[in-house]
Amino acid sequence: MEIYDSDYFLHFNYEELKIKYNKYNFKELILPKLNLEIDFQLNTLEDFELLMVKFAEHFPYNNIDVLKKNGITNDLDYIVETMIVKEVGNICLNHNILFGMLLQEYGLKVQLVKAIDGGENLVYPNIGLHYTNVMVFNNKKYLIDACFTFLSCYFPIEIGNEIGQSPKLTNNPKIYRIIPSSAIDATATADNVFIYQEKTGALNDFVNVYSFNLNPISLGQFKYSANYFVEFSSVLTGLVFFLKFDEGYYYYTNGVLKISYENGTEEIINVNNNTQLLRTIKKYFKIINIDLKSITKN
Secondary structure (H helix, E strand, C coil): CCCCHHHHHCECCHHHHHHHCCCCCHHHHHHHHHCCCCCCCCCCHHHHHHHHHHHHHHCCEECHHHHCCCCCCCCHHHHHHHHHHCCCCECHHHHHHHHHHHHHHCCCEEEEEEECCCCCCCCCHHHHHCEEEEEEECCEEEEECCCCHHHCCCCCEEECCCCCECCCCCCCCCEEEEEEHHHCCCCCCCCCEEEEEEECCCCCCCEEEEEEECCCCEHHHHHHHHHHHHHHHHHHHCCEEEEEECCEEEEEECCEEEEEECCCCEEEEECCCHHHHHHHHHHHHCCCCCCCCCCCCC
16 A cells, blocks of 8 residues: 555544544444443443443454455445444454544544554554554543453553553453553653553553554554555464453464453364354354455465
8 A cells, every 4th residue: 555745644533534424323323233222321431341341242353354455444434334234343443443433422532543663562563553542531531442352451541540440340350551651761752652551460560562642643654554464464463353252252363263261261272274264253253244265275
């Protein structure tokens, strides 16, 4: 995907997207699929947590479009088609744009943000491709991530709370926090940079997951991510699927389905051919209509 200098001056904005796609009512499109009433309210952080859990248990993550060389897109018609109409799912960017549009309808200020590429703050190299949202609720800013696959915490994390927080609706024992980079590096000079951290218990140290800033996302960044994601998925990961369920999550990559439970146990199922893969996708990820011929070898 060719990138032009002018692409870096065109920025993503939820308010502009809402005006452009005002034909959609996202409460009506999404909430019934999550078994929530249309008048479901977001009055407390626990309400957000419930919405995030249900969203992650209904909409599967996958990189099918990336492997078909379609890259990534912020075209809302296409996101609605794949996520809502066909219920095939998509990558983290599309999950979070859809979730951001839903939050917009609740009158919340929402901003799309991206992990910063490179550096020592990435727990995995490809996390530099991750897109998520920051919202303002009760005069505080929260990172609210609708799709971070097996790294998801499923609740809003207050930015600047150095103590850390844990989810209430899942049995996830980890503690999460987001702090300014200057809080752990006195020499930090970058403005507006925050570090997402997690730790497994009160006695352990926080571990960096990724850093991000609150700068607007440009079309140039979208295109760069698309090009890199296509290359990364084609060479290293192949097909990837993820879906949360009430006791853990399903995760497929490189011919292996992992069923991971909140109690720490796992099941491993080897997937040896396309027929078995199609059955796996239908059974565990709830995707029925899918064509794998152009993106698998066997």
